[in-house]
Amino acid sequence: MSAFRVEVRVMPRAALLDPQGLAVEHALHALGFGEVAQVRMGKHLVLEVKAATRNEALARARAMCDRLLANPVTEDYDVVVGGGAAR
Template structure:
């Protein structure tokens, strides 16, 4: 079965996020004073072939830990759902 996973890799809350700070300031300079605390990270989508949703989740967690996030600076969250294929 084919699954699709949505992964968010975000800078840890305890750390400064210079890119987010820059965008917050740009928004203020453009008249959006009501926006605060912008944080910017990565959004990753991927397709994965697995026997079950549990197996897919296990594999996605493994690649998040091994390859997609840097634990010193980032945290990750993900969802896995079955890929809907349209036929007929």
């Protein structure tokens, strides 16, 4: 059994309006950052997942995204499994 560091990025789908990103974009413009556009804002999670193999850690992390971390209608997610420290 190892503990794998898993990084999950959850972003609003490209086709959907992203009100949070829009609010940040407007605030940046108001602060003088006129060169910024197309701001999208999502979540970044770092988890430690105990699993026998890297593939098992990836599969469990994907299940967590499907069940809780991402909204399947409005969000897309990426999962990256990093190094496993032997336990």
